[in-house]
Amino acid sequence: MILKIGCPESDSVWWLQRDLNFLGFPCGLIDSDFGEKTDGAVRTYQEVRRLSVDGEVRAEEDGTGGETWTSLLSEVQWVQGGLAKLGFEPGSIDGLAGDRTVAATEAFQTKYGLVVDGIAGTHTRGELENPTVPLPVTEIPHREPSAGRVIAIIPRAVWGARPPKQDNPQSGKDAEIVHHTITTAPGGDELAEIRAIQNAHMDGRGWNDIGYNLLVGRTGDIYEGREGGLAAVGAHASGFNTRSIGVACLGDYQTGTPTPETHAALDNLTAWLKGQTVAMIEGHRDVNATACPGDNLYSAFKR
């Protein structure tokens, strides 16, 4: 039995191994992408955590291919987030997936008439993704640029957004993920900068719309990104787009330093989101293998 990854990049397995090591299951990073030690660690993890192998954590026979890997860490956090939003107590304080998470999962499965098939069997996952309980997402009121310091968002029409190719899907969000754009403002024009980002995402990458839900400018302005508000499912953090609001600060913060105004706007926005449905604030590097949002921005908002 050999673990396989279904996607061309090895990032997913690297993150899986890292998460397993973090959780105390030696999986053998020196096995390169996958190997017997990783396979054994995953099986031990699944036994201890009562994860079923028909969820997003998969093992398969060598050579059959086609499976998609998702990090255990993000998967369990995602389940905990979904359960919490539905009113169950998954017990995030008892670790990534302690007894209370299992109990909450079983309560959820019993309530919805599901087979108790582990933390996230395929049936359970489908129910969590299409819950019968509505998930609250509050809209932030719009404003014109520089009209005050309240949390408000400059609408897409102001920066001249193109319409999305089709309506963006919606979902409840419980996380904010911070990015930097590694772009510059042509002639100091941030509106043109955002239009260029949208063009790159829609034409270069073939996405439906600009990937981020919100963008923060250098003078503290906050811009509406993807059409459909905070509930719009963006394209900014692999494996986390459904549950997270993507917030991108304009600029390069691996080499540059964010302005005090950018800091303040991000802090205010984050505080506001925490008062809504958002409990988790992460840098893009916390969930995917990337340097984003740059050392200088990451150390600033993680302080």
Ligand SMILES: [Zn+2]
């Ligand atoms: Zn990013």
